[in-house]
Amino acid sequence: MSQGYQRSLPLLDDLNRFYWTSGKDGVLRMLRCQSCGHWQHPPRPVCPKCLGRKLEPDTLSGKGKVFSFTVNAKSWGPGLEVPYVIGIVMLDEQDGLQLTTNLRDVAPEDVKIGMPVEVFFEKDEDVWLPMFRPTMQAASA
Template sequence: MTSPRPLPQLNELNRFFWTGGADGKLRMQRCQDCGHWLHPPGVNCPECMSRNIAPQELSGVGTIAALTLNYQPWFPGVEVPYAIAIVNLDEQTALNLTTNIVGVPPESVRIGQRVRVVFEQVEDVYLPLFTPITN
């Protein structure tokens, strides 16, 4: 499957993040010494400087902290408008992921809305996107 979305370049540091969606789970690095979550992936913990970090599963649930609707067709094949959001993940204050909100009309997306991760597979990459949680 091809995608009009730009795809990341995989390397040993980020491969777990971009391929982890194969089983429907969002993963980020976590310090095994102090418990701090890291994103984007790095080689040491920014809190305690430990190099004892490893990918761990997250709930994949968060809250939209910032939002913009894009009406400019920057990428051929990507339908406009689309919602770009910063999602604050539940596991840690300021553990944020910039992503697209999908599955609903972009105009219905709101700051403060609760969302959950869904993945779009493109080749071996699983793009983490989010969709609103409905009651």
């Protein structure tokens, strides 16, 4: 994103603050049920699998694969550089654990379904936004 574009940022609350600030140390974290081990995103107070209420932030590998994507060619605000890629990344830790994000450091025409990606973070005000880019293996393939 260019300097002139001001994106909408998430409102932080007691349930999601850890997620939006955990990228400060370069680590992706999501809630994980301490009863059954189920990862859950977005953060909610009850596990959808076992209905447990003991959910705590836990560390993920930050690796996954592109599940789906779209290339946006419209500039929705002054200074927004186009085209850019919005992707759904399927995280390695659990089937169905997905994150909608921007795919960076890759030309839009080079993005492929199943492409291995890894997380990195972009700081904007008081949040660290998780973005994904091709892993080193994908970049050299």
